[in-house]
Amino acid sequence: MSNQKLQALLESARVIVCVGSGGVGKTTVASALAYQAAKMGRRVLVLTIDPSRRLRSTMGLGERDLAQVQEPNIKGELWASIIDPKKTFDEFVLRAAQHSKGAEKLLQNPLYIQLSTSLSGSQEFTALERLYSAHESQKYDLIVLDTPPTKHAIDFLEAPQKLSALFSDSVAKWFREPEGQSLLVRVMKSGTRQVLKALELLTGSEFMGELSDFFRNIQGWQKKLEARIADVHGLLVSSTTHFVLVSSLDKAKVMEAQYFAREIKKGGYQLSALIINRIQPYWMAESIERSANQQEIKSSLEQRLIDYYSEREKKVLQVESNIPLIVKVPELRENISDMNGVVEMALRLFEKSSEKPELS
Amino acid sequence: MSNARTEEPKKTAKIDLHFVTGKGGVGKSTVAAALALSLAKAGKKCLLVELGNQSFYKDYFELDEVGYFPKSLKPGLDIALWSGPECLKEYARHLLKIESLYKLFFENPVTRSLVNIAPALPELAILGKITSGPPRNVGPAMPYDCLVIDAYATGHFLALLRAPLGMSKAVRFGPMSEQSRSIHEIICSAAQSHYYVVSLPEELPVTEALELSKSLESQVGFRPIQILNHVLEGTTDSDPSQTLQPPSLFNEAMRVQTENVRNSQERLKEYKLICLPFVLENQALSVVESLATEFSTELADV
C-alpha cells in the first residue's frame, strides 16, 4: 500500500525535496526516487550534493556536472547533476549584476569569498537556486533535490530567509549612503550611527571598510536576489512540490521529524513522506523467520541484537503520527554507494517494501 | 585588547578543550557526552557544550532545558548550548561596557539580522567563547578545567576552525583581527586543544574519517585522536577467516563485521585509536554511562 502512495507521488510531483540530518541517506534516497520516476517514463533531473565518488562515477558524472544516467530499465530519462555551491553562487552574482565591474570587484571581496563558501545559508541558497533554474528551463517533468547536511532539517528552509535578511534594503542602506549625503541618513535616528560605532569598536575599521564595500557592491543585484528568493519560495509552497524527510531509527531524530512536520506545515509546505532508513540490519528478517520455524537456536548476541532493534523500533513507532506516509527501509546487505545501490534502494522503497506489495 | 583583560588571573593556566567531530550520525553527541562524563568522574570540572540554537541533549537526556548558561547534568559535569549570536552578544556586552549602547546595538532589528549572518561573525564568536578562558581571558570567568564540545560534522567543522585564520587574513588590523589571531593560536595548540574524529568500522566512514583527519591536521598542525565507535562485541578477538555455524545471514554479518573492524583498525593505526563498543541499550544515559567507563580505562592507557 505504502509503495503505491509513494509511486503516485512520483507520478504527480514536479519537485521533490529530500531533507534530513547528516548521513541519514538523503543522497541515496533522492537518487532512488529519481531513478524510479525515470523508470516509470518521466524525464527526471536529480540534483545531488557531494555524492560519494563511486556514485558520481557510476552515474556518469566524471568531471562533468551534468550527465544522463544509462540504465537498461529507464524508460524516460534520468539526468544527474552535482551542485557546486561556490560556482552557482558566483554565476548567480554575475548574472544578477549583468557582468558589471561591480560584480567582478565583489567576487574579489574577502567577505564575499567567506560568504559564498562557508557562510551558513549560502549552500542552501545555491541548492535552491539550481532547483529554480532547472525548473525554469522546463526540460524536466520532475526535479529531485538532495540537500546539504544540516544539523536540523528545518535549517534548510530557514537559510534563504536568513540570507535574504542580510541583503534586505534596510541593512544595506546603512553601509551604502556616505554620511550626510542623503536625506535618509540625516533623518536616521542618531542611534544608528552609534550602532555602527559600536560595530566598529567590536570589529575594527578595516572590517567595516570591507563590509561597506561589500554592500556597495551588492547594490545592483540585491533586488534580484530578493526576487529570486521570493520565486523560489513560491515554487516550494506549490501544490506539486513535495518534501520527503529521511530519518534514522532514532527516537530523538523521529521526534525532530515530528517537530519538522509541524513547522513545515506552518510555513505552507507539504511534507508528504517520512522515510525511516536502516530500520533494522539486513540479517534480522531471516533470523526472525528462522526462529519462527524453530530451525536453529540463536546465539545470545543474535537474540540480544534482535531485542535491541525491536525495542528501538517500538519506541520510535510510538512517536510517529502526524506524517501522511511513512516508509521503512531496512539496511541493505551490499555496499550501496553506487548506482547499483540506488537501484537496490528503489527496489526496497517500491517493490519489496515492508508492507506486502499488491499483486498486479 | 587591553580593555578585555579585566579578569583576575586564573589559577589554572589553561582550560583543556576537547572537540568531537565526524560524519553525521556516527555518534558524535554520544561520544562527547561519554568523554565529558569520564573526565568529570576523573575529578575534572567539566562543561559539555553543544553548538547551535536547538538542543539535542534536551530530548536525548530528557532534560527540562538546555540553554546558554550552564546547568548541572551530573556531579562535576555541566551542560550548555551556545549559538553564534548569543556568544557574540556576550562578547559585545563585555567589550562595549555601556549597557545602553549594548541595548541599542542588539535591540536594533537591523543588527539582529546582520549578526545572524554577517560573514563568519557567528563562527568567530563561538570559537571566541570556547577559547575565552585562560590564557586568553576574554569575557566572563569560566570555572572549568575542561570543555567538551559536541562540534559540527565534517565540512562545517573545518569551516568553523578556518574562520579565525580567514578573518585575520581578510582583515589585518583592529580588535577583530587580534582576537582572531589569538583564537587561532589556541585551536592550534596541541597542549590545550584536543580533537577526536569519530567513525564507524566500515569502509566509507573510515575513508571519510581519514580525509577529515588530514584536513584537520593541516589546519591545526597536529593529529586528532580516532574514535572507532559501534564496535560489536566479539569482533575484535575472533578470527574472520573462520566460518561460524550455522551458515546464516547473521553469522555472515558477524564475519563481515569482524573483518571490517580489523581493516578499520589497520587503516587508522597511524593515529592514537580508541575503540568504543556498541552498547545494546536503548536508554541514552545507560549508553553514555557505559561508554564513559570504557573511556576511563582507554584514557588511562594512553
Ligand SMILES: Nc1ncnc2c1ncn2[C@@H]1O[C@H](COP(=O)(O)OP(=O)(O)OP(=O)(O)O)[C@@H](O)[C@H]1O
Ligand atoms: N538502507 C541502507 N543500507 C545500507 N547502506 C545505506 C543505506 N542507506 C544509505 N546507505 C549508505 O550510507 C551512506 C550515507 O548515505 P547518503 O550519502 O545517502 O547519506 P546523506 O544523508 O546524503 O549524507 P550527507 O548528509 O553526508 O550528505 C552511503 O554510503 C550509503 O550508501
Ligand SMILES: Nc1ncnc2c1ncn2[C@@H]1O[C@H](COP(=O)(O)OP(=O)(O)OP(=O)(O)O)[C@@H](O)[C@H]1O
Ligand atoms: N557506542 C554506541 N552504542 C550504542 N548506541 C550508540 C553508540 N554510539 C551512538 N549510539 C546511538 O546512535 C545514535 C546516533 O548517535 P548520535 O546522535 O550521538 O550521533 P551524532 O553523530 O551526534 O549524530 P548527528 O550527526 O545527527 O548529530 C543515537 O541513538 C545513539 O544513542
Ligand SMILES: [Mg+2]
Ligand atoms: Mg548527501
Ligand SMILES: [Mg+2]
Ligand atoms: Mg549529534
